[in-house]
Amino acid sequence: MEVYVEVRVLDETQSLCPKCLSPIQAKVVTDGIKVYMEKTCRNHGAFKALLWSDLSLYERTLKFTRKGRLPRFRVNTKRGCPYDCGLCSHHEQHTCLAIIEVTDACNQLCPVCLADSRSLSTWEPTLDELKDAIKELLRQEGGPTAIQFSGGEPTLRKDLPDIVATARDLGFKCIEVDTNGIELAKNPRLIKELAESGLSGVYLQFDGLTSDVYFTLRGADLLRIKERAIKGCIDEELSVTLAMTVVKGVNDGQLWDVVKYAISVRAIGVNFQPFAALGRYPPSLFDPFDRTTISDVQIKVEEQSGGAVKALDFVPIPCPDPRCSSLVYACYDEERRIKVINRLADMEELIDKYSLKDRFIEFDELIKSIASELCCLEAYLGECRPQDLGSQLRLLLEHLKPQGFFSIGCHFAQDVWTVDLKRLKKCCVHELRKQGCLVPFCLFNITAIDGAKLYRGNKL
Numbered sequence: 138m139e140v141y142v143e144v145r146v147l148d149e150t151q152s153l154c155p156k157c158l159s160p161i162q163a164k165v166v167t168d169g170i171k172v173y174m175e176k177t178c179r180n181h182g183a184f185k186a187l188l189w190s191d192l193s194l195y196e197r198t199l200k201f202t203r204k205g206r207l208p209r210f211r212v213n214t215k216r217g218c219p220y221d222c223g224l225c226s227h228h229e230q231h232t233c234l235a236i237i238e239v240t241d242a243c244n245q246l247c248p249v250c251l252a253d254s255r256s257l258s259t260w261e262p263t264l265d266e267l268k269d270a271i272k273e274l275l276r277q278e279g280g281p282t283a284i285q286f287s288g289g290e291p292t293l294r295k296d297l298p299d300i301v302a303t304a305r306d307l308g309f310k311c312i313e314v315d316t317n318g319i320e321l322a323k324n325p326r327l328i329k330e331l332a333e334s335g336l337s338g339v340y341l342q343f344d345g346l347t348s349d350v351y352f353t354l355r356g357a358d359l360l361r362i363k364e365r366a367i368k369g370c371i372d373e374e375l376s377v378t379l380a381m382t383v384v385k386g387v388n389d390g391q392l393w394d395v396v397k398y399a400i401s402v403r404a405i406g407v408n409f410q411p412f413a414a415l416g417r418y419p420p421s422l423f424d425p426f427d428r429t430t431i432s433d434v435q436i437k438v439e440e441q442s443g444g445a446v447k448a449l450d451f452v453p454i455p456c457p458d459p460r461c462s463s464l465v466y467a468c469y470d471e472e473r474r475i476k477v478i479n480r481l482a483d484m485e486e487l488i489d490k491y492s493l494k495d496r497f498i499e500f501d502e503l504i505k506s507i508a509s510e511l512c513c514l515e516a517y518l519g520e521c522r523p524q525d526l527g528s529q530l531r532l533l534l535e536h537l538k539p540q541g542f543f544s545i546g547c548h549f550a551q552d553v554w555t556v557d558l559k560r561l562k563k564c565c566v567h568e569l570r571k572q573g574c575l576v577p578f579c580l581f582n583i584t585a586i587d588g589a590k591l592y593r594g595n596k597l
């Protein structure tokens with residue numbers, strides 16, 4: 138007997154056809170348990186994909202929706218969203234993080250690659266072109282923002298230290314390199330040169346702790362190579378964030394193990410990236426109806442950590458659409474036990490009270506805000522002796538007794554099955570191209586079922 142399940146519409150938006158990439162109407166719906174996107178193209182029929190596996194976590198996330206800070210628009214609207222990015226007047230958020238691809242060549246032909254990179258370069262802007270683009274970013278933002286040099290594999294550029302130094306000399310302080318770590322492991326001298334040039338950190342592809350994971354996702358066992366790269370970066374006092382592409386049935390059972398490993402090597406955080414159908418990937422790894430979502434990551438972290446970190450500890454990031462990213466702010470003690478810092482305050486209220494809603498919330502901002510908030514809480518102060526009372530910040534640090542600070546993030550990229558133009562308009566992670574053109578990260582990498590792309594590969 139067929140059971141009827143009532144479907145409730147949560148939102149109506151615009152999306153893209155997975156086959157022809159034409160804009161089409163879409164609905165976000167729920168069966169009372171999970172959240173899906175439904176849409177129909179008049180030429181290619183109906184499509185449905187899983188967005189979130191847990192309705193309650195989805196609805197909680199929407200409470201963190203906030204207005205953005207408008208960017209300075211560069212282009213006029215002609216064809217309409219999503220064709221006029223640059224940014225156009227329909228965009229609702231400025232740039233929090235600019236991703237700058239310095240080459241599209243790579244030294245590892247991974248089975249899974251959102252950039253669809255190959256061994257030979259077809260895109261490699263000159264140092265002067267990169268400098269001009271970064272200057273235009275400065276003009277649009279009115280000051281330095283966070284930037285990340287990417288690819289392809291950026292460490293293949295022999296002048297990468299010069300590129301980093303150029304950004305440093307223009308006033309940028311938060312400068313990362315997004316890398317697979319192969320060149321860093323082979324050439325420790327490069328790490329030293331990058332550190333001396335002003336690099337602040339490395340965003341390192343790190344998919345798990347077993348060989349089978351790397352063979353499936355990267356085509357080779359790269360674990361030891363990545364461990365050497367991590368050690369080299371830590372030795373040069375560069376911050377390291379591990380970026381883990383999470384694929385259902387491949388490595389989603391290793392989330393907490395990777396967190397523990399990251400703490401053991403003194404990384405500053407882990408960012409989980411549920412696999413999205415972008416660029417190049419084996420079709421056998423992707424099912425739009427049975428995939429890892431952001432809520433799966435949150436729930437599995439709680440399960441695998443034994444509740445040390447709970448699903449509700451993940452704070453939706455309000456500067457993009459809150460459904461895009463979430464973060465746990467934590468610290469750990471000498472025995473590497475985690476304490477979740479954001480449990481100490483009502484984060485939804487804190488974001489508004491301390492004006493933290495239109496940018497990524499840095500650790501120092503969060504800790505100072507929580508310290509100020511806790512100073513007002515009699516229950517908290519009542520646990521302290523009068524002689525212990527000093528500055529709010531010192532009081533908080535004495536309470537936490539941190540050996541180090543650590544973040545656990547999750548970024549759920551949109552693909553052609555789940556893309557939502559409302560979310561894209563609030564995006565604050567932008568690809569920076571020649572002449573300062575800015576394109577939302579997910580849109581730049583959108584890939585049709587047959588491999589066609591809207592932006593990547595165009596000479597922007």
